[in-house]
Amino acid sequence: MGLTVQSTGTSVLNDNFTIKKSTPDELVIALAGNPNVGKSTVFNSLTGLKQHTGNWPGKTVTNAQGRYNYNDKTFILIDLPGTYSLMANSVEEEIARDFVCFGNPDTTIVVTDATCLERNLNLVFQTLEITRNVVVCLNLMDEAKRKKIKINLKELSRSLGIPVIPTNARSNQGLNDLMDTAYKISTGTLEVNPLKVTYDEHIENAIEMIQPLVHKIINGRLDSRWVSLKLLDGDRAILNSIEKHLCINLLEDNELKRMLWQALDYLSENGIKREEFRDSIVTSIVRLAEDICRRCVIFENKQYNATDRKIDRILTSKVFGIPIMLGLLAVIFWLTITGANYPSELIAKFLFWIEDCLTSFFMWAGAPKWLHDVLVMGMYHTLAWVVSVMLPPMAIFFPLFTLLEDLGYLPRVAFNLDNFFKKACSHGKQALTMCMGFGCNAAGIIGCRIIDSPRERLIATITNNFVPCNGRFPLLITISSIFIGGVIADGAYQSLLSTLTLTAVVLIGIITTFAVSRILSKTILKGVPSSFTLELPPYRKPQIGRIIIRSIIDRTLFVLGRAVSVAAPAGIIIWLMANIQINDISLLSHCAGFLDPFARLIGLDGYILMAFILGLPANEIVIPIIIMSYMSSSTMIELDSLQALRDLLVSNGWTWLTGVCVMLFSLMHFPCGTTLWTIRKETQSIKWTLISFIVPTLTGIILCFIIANAVRLMGLV
Amino acid sequence: MENVIPLNLLPLGKSARVKKLVCDGNIRRRLLDLGLISNTVIEALQKSPSGDPTAYHIRGTVIALRSEEASKILVESSQV
Ligand SMILES: Nc1nc2c(ncn2[C@@H]2O[C@H](COP(=O)(O)OP(=O)(O)O)[C@@H](O)[C@H]2O)c(=O)[nH]1
Numbered sequence A: 001m002g003l004t005v006q007s008t009g010t011s012v013l014n015d016n017f018t019i020k021k022s023t024p025d026e027l028v029i030a031l032a033g034n035p036n037v038g039k040s041t042v043f044n045s046l047t048g049l050k051q052h053t054g055n056w057p058g059k060t061v062t063n064a065q066g067r068y069n070y071n072d073k074t075f076i077l078i079d080l081p082g083t084y085s086l087m088a089n090s091v092e093e094e095i096a097r098d099f100v101c102f103g104n105p106d107t108t109i110v111v112t113d114a115t116c117l118e119r120n121l122n123l124v125f126q127t128l129e130i131t132r133n134v135v136v137c138l139n140l141m142d143e144a145k146r147k148k149i150k151i152n153l154k155e156l157s158r159s160l161g162i163p164v165i166p167t168n169a170r171s172n173q174g175l176n177d178l179m180d181t182a183y184k185i186s187t188g189t190l191e192v193n194p195l196k197v198t199y200d201e202h203i204e205n206a207i208e209m210i211q212p213l214v215h216k217i218i219n220g221r222l223d224s225r226w227v228s229l230k231l232l233d234g235d236r237a238i239l240n241s242i243e244k245h246l247c248i249n250l251l252e253d254n255e256l257k258r259m260l261w262q263a264l265d266y267l268s269e270n271g272i273k274r275e276e277f278r279d280s281i282v283t284s285i286v287r288l289a290e291d292i293c294r295r296c297v298i299f300e301n302k303q304y305n306a307t308d309r310k311i312d313r314i315l316t317s318k319v320f321g322i323p324i325m326l327g328l329l330a331v332i333f334w335l336t337i338t339g340a341n342y343p344s345e346l347i348a349k350f351l352f353w354i355e356d357c358l359t360s361f362f363m364w365a366g367a368p369k370w371l372h373d374v375l376v377m378g379m380y381h382t383l384a385w386v387v388s389v390m391l392p393p394m395a396i397f398f399p400l401f402t403l404l405e406d407l408g409y410l411p412r413v414a415f416n417l418d419n420f421f422k423k424a425c426s427h428g429k430q431a432l433t434m435c436m437g438f439g440c441n442a443a444g445i446i447g448c449r450i451i452d453s454p455r456e457r458l459i460a461t462i463t464n465n466f467v468p469c470n471g472r473f474p475l476l477i478t479i480s481s482i483f484i485g486g487v488i489a490d491g492a493y494q495s496l497l498s499t500l501t502l503t504a505v506v507l508i509g510i511i512t513t514f515a516v517s518r519i520l521s522k523t524i525l526k527g528v529p530s531s532f533t534l535e536l537p538p539y540r541k542p543q544i545g546r547i548i549i550r551s552i553i554d555r556t557l558f559v560l561g562r563a564v565s566v567a568a569p570a571g572i573i574i575w576l577m578a579n580i581q582i583n584d585i586s587l588l589s590h591c592a593g594f595l596d597p598f599a600r601l602i603g604l605d606g607y608i609l610m611a612f613i614l615g616l617p618a619n620e621i622v623i624p625i626i627i628m629s630y631m632s633s634s635t636m637i638e639l640d641s642l643q644a645l646r647d648l649l650v651s652n653g654w655t656w657l658t659g660v661c662v663m664l665f666s667l668m669h670f671p672c673g674t675t676l677w678t679i680r681k682e683t684q685s686i687k688w689t690l691i692s693f694i695v696p697t698l699t700g701i702i703l704c705f706i707i708a709n710a711v712r713l714m715g716l717v
Numbered sequence B: 001m002e003n004v005i006p007l008n009l010l011p012l013g014k015s016a017r018v019k020k021l022v023c024d025g026n027i028r029r030r031l032l033d034l035g036l037i038s039n040t041v042i043e044a045l046q047k048s049p050s051g052d053p054t055a056y057h058i059r060g061t062v063i064a065l066r067s068e069e070a071s072k073i074l075v076e077s078s079q080v
Helices: A039-047 A089-101 A114-130 A141-146 A153-160 A175-186 A199-220 A226-235 A236-246 A254-270 A272-297 A305-314 A322-367 A369-408 A412-425 A431-437 A441-450 A454-466 A473-488 A492-522 A546-581 A587-602 A606-614 A620-634 A644-653 A657-667 A673-683 A686-713 B026-033
Strands: A027-033 A064-070 A074-080 A107-113 A134-139 A150-152 A164-165 A297-299 A533-536 B004-006 B015-021 B041-047 B055-058 B062-066 B074-075
Touching: A027 A039, A027 A089, A027 A114, A027 A175, A039 A064, A039 A074, A039 A107, A039 A134, A039 A175, A064 A175, A074 A175, A089 A114, A089 A236, A089 A657, A107 A114, A107 A175, A114 A141, A114 A150, A114 A153, A114 A226, A114 A272, A134 A153, A134 A175, A141 A150, A153 A164, A153 A254, A153 A272, A164 A175, A199 A272, A226 A236, A226 A254, A226 A272, A272 A297, A272 B026, A305 A322, A305 A412, A305 B041, A322 A369, A322 A412, A322 A492, A369 A431, A369 A473, A369 A546, A369 B074, A412 A431, A412 A492, A412 A533, A431 A441, A431 A454, A431 A492, A441 A454, A441 A673, A454 A492, A454 A673, A454 A686, A473 A492, A473 A620, A473 A644, A473 A657, A492 A657, A492 A686, A492 B074, A546 A587, A546 A606, A546 A620, A587 A606, A587 A686, A606 A620, A606 A657, A620 A644, A657 A686, A673 A686, B015 B026
Parallel strands: A027 A074, A027 A107, A107 A134, A134 A164
Antiparallel strands: A064 A074, A150 A297, A533 B062, B004 B074, B015 B041, B015 B074, B041 B055, B055 B062
């Protein structure tokens, strides 16, 4: 749900790390770390930017940069993707590693999780092999304290030979120290004496055989020991990167090539072939981490994870796991629907009162009628609708969703649902990209980068649109509460029924995702599920205040802003279409009339289909367009309540079936413009963009067609 | 005393030591990244509602593995 201007904007989509220094003496700091250790939180605190944070691994998949000043220097901070290692097993690891190697950072900060230091040291060691200038930021110190984990900082820093700074990034503790240390290391006023991992004797000998040659060629631009290690490892990716960034092709050097062969022969004579080599390297690193932690970390409470396990046993239990998940979803919807109802009406009343004032003002100023109509009836009216319909639900939905995210619930969802994804031959992390889709499908599609296998990534991309984004929620909420809920029941049951409807709609979306994923896996994207591992991070106490501020400012207002900027021009266009007459019939009616026969087949009508088409730039404006088209062709009524809206729809021939079909079609139709554009960027292919357009649309048309005609045949409407 | 089984057969709540990874390439690297070198203690915590994947306690973190991957990790259960 990385809904910030950056993450949906263009800037985020290029992974190359061209750093624009505004003056040559700006210093570059790279921020590395395992996923979910608070790297983005550190980044945000230092730079004042708003990268997406949340308690699940994999949400930062792009390089962000920001600046901060400390003492007399300006620092450029680069947030690298979260990785467990720098062995370049995945795209993120390659990006992170290449930056540490070739981005020439003056200092690299490795953010680590104090509650799980041993595992985090892996990355620290690997970073130290590439560069000397490293600071360890030992984050989540408050969590460590809570779990009674004691860390001997002096000893740790001495063992590693580099500074270790304890922090609690969420409450800005220790960050000053961190900046100070980074400053000192970057300016060379603090000497470091980093620990190097010592490997198996034979591997060390092999390194010695080629290192002098490598050193001669690389000439200090990279650590020659590390490059030698990579050569022995047979790491092609790094050779390519060296050629790309330093214009050196190591294997062109015949002497080196000869020595490399000799070294490899030597290794295999001693029983170390390729797999054993990697095993041995990893084993040495892990053992060293074990050793250091044995000396520096004390677990005063061996059962420090017991509570988490208890919670997990409930949240992912065989009997309750899935019901709890759906229940939580329903509770969120219920709170959103009931909570948004009243404020929505208030805002609508207020905004339409302003509309009256505007009208009076135009009359007083003697403005021409057409000007008033275009600006007030067209633009302002649509805007008012979008704001009053969208703002309250989002202001409730987002904080609640963020709360779950911060607690660490999302990975549990992925855990619960994984088997379904496996059966659909797709990737378990697709559940996470779907969760991101709830915020914004474009963000969900960028999030698909957490899936390594290209086949599964495409499946996740194509099906992401089956999760309703917040742009479509208002439509679903409005229709389900004024229509389904309103037609069938009254009073107290109404909100309950709308909640159930909404939950059902989302469930249908999820089931469709499984079905379509499976169909894709059996047809155009044939394949078997790839391997994956999913981390279930510890539950963390959320910060309520921050969540509210963050979700309202970062997400709600951002999304609203986007909606408004689309709604304003759209409002004018619709108004013009509704008022330009050809043969006494408005342009809008002409178009709607043309679409009508087809639309009827799938349970909609021409105006509705038209609204979906015109809503291509942003789904938010579909409802306002429907309303405006109806209003322009019927007598003007004041639309200041949901009741009035319902009357308007009913008088235009809506039945509950129309409501159902509109909701289904909203759930399953072409992705919005931004999303399509993002898919194009991410897949680098027009073909897959087209398929992502066609697949959901076709699904929606088929489903609506079947439902509409079945219901009509059975004579239910 | 030898009692080597694939990890997916380890009963919930039981711990065992990693003996061998019977896979190569990408999967092996991924498992190694988790710190699954030989003699690492691993505990089976619980299964997902539909029986697969299973969550394991590995070096202070909780990792879910599908049975396909778990079956490639041979563990020795009698020692712990
Ligand atoms: N208690 C506590 N939580 C933190 C701290 N730093 C970050 N967090 C939380 O940890 C989660 C992961 O942080 P994030 O910055 O998104 O991690 P990233 O994946 O490394 O970028 C978020 O829910 C943060 O609010 C900290 O020092 N203490």
